[in-house]
């Protein structure tokens with residue numbers, strides 16, 4: 001709707017009133033630009049007044065008039081100025097507000113991103129921890145091989161390895177995690193380096209001592225996962241006499257009929273039941289198989305159900321020599337597995353068979369190895385009869 005501004009002097013004969021008036025000419029069909037006939041007056045000023053005509057687009061509607069006196073105009077201008085000054089003040093403050101708002105959003109995004117990176121970092125560190133556990137297992141495994149072969153046994157390989165220079169840690173909130181990761185990395189690298197060195201040594205030993213490598217008991221006599229170690233090597237309370245006695249082997253509980261395998265290449269030196277009249281001790285083992293692994297080792301398999309080999313027979317590692325049973329002095333189906341190693345006095349001394357089961361990992365392996373190295377020489381064991389040592 002068009003606006004018409006007109007400044008005019010007021011005259012006295014017009015009715016007083018400010019603000020708004022109503023035209024009547026438009027109703028008479030006059031043009032939108034028709035002269036306004038009504039004139040506003042100012043009370044006594046006689047000064048100029050501003051008249052604003054508002055012509056609606058629809059010519060049937062009345063034209064509206066707005067009249068402003070000088071004072072009203074001044075007041076209006078003051079109000080507009082005041083409003084403008086508020087707007088200007090607002091804008092001058094706005095940049096910092098806007099900047100603050102943007103910065104806050106950016107900050108939140110950065111925090112989220114940093115948390116994500118932190119999570120990734122922690123996941124990496126935990127994978128590194130897994131690797132460390134694995135390398136620890138490998139180290140123990142190699143340690144067992146070294147012990148089984150009787151290599152430089154007093155040197156545990158834990159301390160070996162290649163020194164890695166410490167890496168700089170960046171200054172971040174994740175400095176701790178990064179430090180932890182670097183430490184782990186250094187440890188794992190060192191341990192793997194040591195393992196590689198010793199494996200090289202073991203390989204060299206095996207190449208130079210093929211017979212020894214072939215005949216050193218190293219495989220588990222039971223290959224299925226259906227067996228449980230029920231009685232460890234060493235002193236224990238006898239299930240029969242309830243007295244403390246020395247257990248020269250380990251007992252694996254397993255179902256009757258579970259195949260028993262040769263732990264290394266060997267010759268069968270005994271297969272059957274040991275005559276009671278010659279020894280109650282050996283008779284107790286029920287159906288017994290004794291293998292001779294070269295000059296240095298004898299392995300014994302007690303309480304068997306079926307014996308699958310004969311005296312004098314050569315067996316290869318992994319061959320089935322018997323099945324698990326419940327013969328002799330036995331409360332339940334189990335295999336009594338014994339490993340004897342010839343010592344400096346050429347006596348066959350019982351050793352913890354778990355050290356000679358290299359394809360299994362035991363929970364207390366570390367302790368097992370320490371004990372094997374530091375335990376005093378055994379004295380209270382039953383010597384092997386001549387029949388087994390030939």
Ligand SMILES: [Zn+2]
Pocket residue numbers: 231247249250251335336337
């Ligand atoms: Zn036993």
